[in-house]
Amino acid sequence: MFGELVDKFDDIFKKLRGAGKLSEKNIRDALREVRRALLEADVNYKVVKNFIKSVEQDAVGEKVLKSIEPGQQIVKIVHDKLIELLGTKAEPLAPIDKSPxxxxxxxxxxxxxxxxxxxxxxxxxxxxxxxxxxxxxxxxxxxxxxxxxxxxxxxxxxxxxxxxxxxxxxxxxxxxxxxxxxxxxxxxxxxxxxxxxxxxxxxxxxxxxxxxxxxxxxxxxxxxxxxxxxxxxxxxxxxxxxxxxxxxxxxxxxxxxxxxxxxxxxxxxxxxxxxxxxxxxxxHPDRMASRILGMGDVVTLVEKAQAVVDEKQAEELAERLRKNAFTFDDFYDQMQQLKKMGPLDSLLGMIPGVGKALKGVQIDERGLVRVEAIIQSMTPEERQNPLIIDGSRKRRIAAGSGNSVQHVNNLLKQFFAMRKMIKNVSKFKFKGMPKGSFPFQM
Ligand SMILES: Nc1nc2c(ncn2[C@@H]2O[C@H](COP(=O)(O)OP(=O)(O)O)[C@@H](O)[C@H]2O)c(=O)[nH]1
Ligand SMILES: [Mg+2]
CATH class of the missing domain: 3.40.50.300 (P-loop containing nucleotide triphosphate hydrolases)
Structure with missing residues (x-):
């Protein structure tokens, strides 16, 4: 979402934050760049003009210049004004309370x-x-x-x-x-x-x-x-x-x-x-402003997770994790929940900093499809107890899912590594969110 604009804001803000002491000229230069970035993103020119004017009013003054972190202050002003521009507060749909x-x-x-x-x-x-x-x-x-x-x-x-x-x-x-x-x-x-x-x-x-x-x-x-x-x-x-x-x-x-x-x-x-x-x-104007300014949107991400994750299921899973009894069935369930949350790249973009880090990287959802196929080709017993998967079982699973034995090996290796890692962190409360497990490199 808004890839180019996010990048430009990131650059502009980095310069501002890094400048330490700011002069009025630094600020005006930065605002000129903000103006250009908005125009290039095809924002209405009158809207841009008013926006810059109102940011300038607050940003160029003694109060900001003498503050401890002027760069940070300006980022905050731009953020606040952008929220205002987008409508300040969320406006929900009319409630469904009539018949009909x-x-x-x-x-x-x-x-x-x-x-x-x-x-x-x-x-x-x-x-x-x-x-x-x-x-x-x-x-x-x-x-x-x-x-x-x-x-x-x-x-x-x-x-x-x-x-x-x-x-x-x-x-x-x-x-x-x-x-x-x-x-x-x-x-x-x-x-x-x-x-x-x-x-x-x-x-x-x-x-x-x-x-x-x-x-x-x-x-x-x-x-x-x-x-x-x-x-x-x-x-x-x-x-x-x-x-x-x-x-x-x-x-x-x-x-x-x-x-x-x-x-x-x-x-x-x-x-x-x-x-x-x-x-x-x-x-939500505030969340959208954060995304545009490259600050991520953790609130929406958590809400999406809550909408698809069953609280009780999450508790049960946490319990199994604590006992190191995580199986391929659990793993598969987690994948399905993640898929319900929406396209993977749009999810990753909501994590602060990640959108930028992944710039230009094509998220390969086919990797997930492959993982799914491999798990589906396992017998219930193998899913519950992956340790029994020996060479001949691997060949059967590979053939059944249309993959190579190498792919099956990779998945097993990642699975065991993940199980070990989860065991180490499971002293923290596990909230049902897949942690560090996606995307797979396959
Ligand atoms: N990527 C993407 N495609 C969408 C979205 N909404 C609709 N489309 C696609 O846009 C095309 C037209 O959508 P449709 O609902 O038939 O438009 P209508 O003519 O206004 O009813 C279809 O191919 C949809 O799949 C969206 O939010 N994102
Ligand atoms: Mg239609």
């Missing part, structure tokens, strides 16, 4: 509306709410089918009506949800290639007929300033309740994320960080 609550999604074609529908449905299910997906895109031939496939994948009902216009479909869906005790209705509306009046009129009509609790614009963060302009136009016409930035996992430069709130006044509520139904995060 309605979320309406809109945006251009390909921005990620349908994908987001699935993510929101999954999130609702995890809170024990019953969601209904509504196929309100009747223009693209395969759109209804796409939603039905997605619905099946996450085990969620999909509402569709042949031969009706989207506003009517949405209204009927809401009635259906009322009657059948759904908690949340998610309207997956049609997009267009560009904003046009017919689209806006249709969205207006849906809004008037259904009275949604949330009107969310899905904006593709890869499109930079176009996303900002789009958000402005949608907001003027529909009075959005929030923006969802999609595809933030890609090589978006950050311009959309940093400008949208300031330009439109509309809060960013969620960010979409991948194609899988679980790749969704709440937007």
């Amino acid at each position: 609550t309605v979320y309406m999604l809109c945006g251009l074609q390909g921005s990620g509306k349908t994908t987001l529908s699935g993510k929101l449905a999954l999130q609702a299910k995890r809170k024990n709410k019953k969601p209904l997906l509504v196929a309100a895109d009747t223009y693209r031939p395969a759109a209804v089918k796409q939603l039905q496939v997605l619905g099946k994948q996450i085990d969620t009902d999909v509402f569709s009506l042949d031969g009706k216009k989207p506003p009517e479909i949405c209204l009927q869906a809401k009635k259906y949800a009322e009657k059948n005790f759904f908690d949340l209705v998610i309207l997956d509306t049609a997009g267009r290639l560009h904003i046009d009046d017919a689209l806006m009129a249709e969205l207006d009509e849906i809004k008037a007929k259904v009275g949604p609790d949330e009107i969310l614009l899905v904006a593709d963060s890869m499109t930079g300033q176009d996303a900002v302009n789009l958000a402005e136009q949608f907001h003027n016409r529909l009075a959005l309740t929030g923006v969802v930035l999609s595809k933030l996992d890609g090589d978006a430069r950050g311009g959309a994320a940093i400008s949208i709130r300031a330009v439109t006044g509309c809060p960013i509520k969620l960010v979409s960080i991948g194609e899988k139904p679980s790749d969704l995060e709440a937007f």
Whole structure:
């Protein structure tokens, strides 16, 4: 996320921190670099201008210059101002407390509306709410089918009506949800290639007929300033309740994320960080500012872990670790939990300093697939007691998983080394997070 911008901030801050004594000129030079970095990240130029002005007001003064660590002070000022720019505090979605609550999604074609529908449905299910997906895109031939496939994948009902216009479909869906005790209705509306009046009129009509609790614009963060302009136009016409930035996992430069709130006044509520139904995060201005400034985001990482790690399971695992009874079954479970947390590189990027260290390194998720295949080719007995795996068992496992004996050997070696290491650290409380075990070098 925001790779280049993060790097530039890192360089600028390193210079500031290293300077010891700062002069007003040092500071102005640094701010000029900040300005350039933001512009190159495609942040709206007016937003940049105001941002630099407000940082400058606080940064160039006796108080900062005479402080013990002026460089650190300036980093803090930039951080604080960036949080302000991003919206200060997180704005959660409207609670799912009606029968039904309605979320309406809109945006251009390909921005990620349908994908987001699935993510929101999954999130609702995890809170024990019953969601209904509504196929309100009747223009693209395969759109209804796409939603039905997605619905099946996450085990969620999909509402569709042949031969009706989207506003009517949405209204009927809401009635259906009322009657059948759904908690949340998610309207997956049609997009267009560009904003046009017919689209806006249709969205207006849906809004008037259904009275949604949330009107969310899905904006593709890869499109930079176009996303900002789009958000402005949608907001003027529909009075959005929030923006969802999609595809933030890609090589978006950050311009959309940093400008949208300031330009439109509309809060960013969620960010979409991948194609899988679980790749969704709440937007927290403070955490996002930390990530942009290369400070990592440990809070989100811990939350992700908590969402997928079963507390009781973690306790049991800790107990087994203390007794040195860690098996390949445990190992496999840990891998599955890690996978549920999201794409590996986006997780690593949240650890302070790691994002930078891994720059340019392609994380090879295929290594994980190989490890999985090898473990799956073991018998239950071998998984429980890996010490019995001798030469002929190794050859069988290698053949069964489509790997070489060398690969099996590597995994066993790493497993035993890890078990030993875990035993040494298990006097500390083990919280269910895989420690030092990933990624594998295979
Ligand atoms: N990498 C990435 N791809 C996404 C994300 N959201 C959607 N996509 C992909 O973008 C494409 C268009 O998404 P879709 O939901 O069909 O867009 P819609 O036309 O707005 O409904 C699909 O290939 C999705 O898999 C995201 O957050 N990250
Ligand atoms: Mg769609």
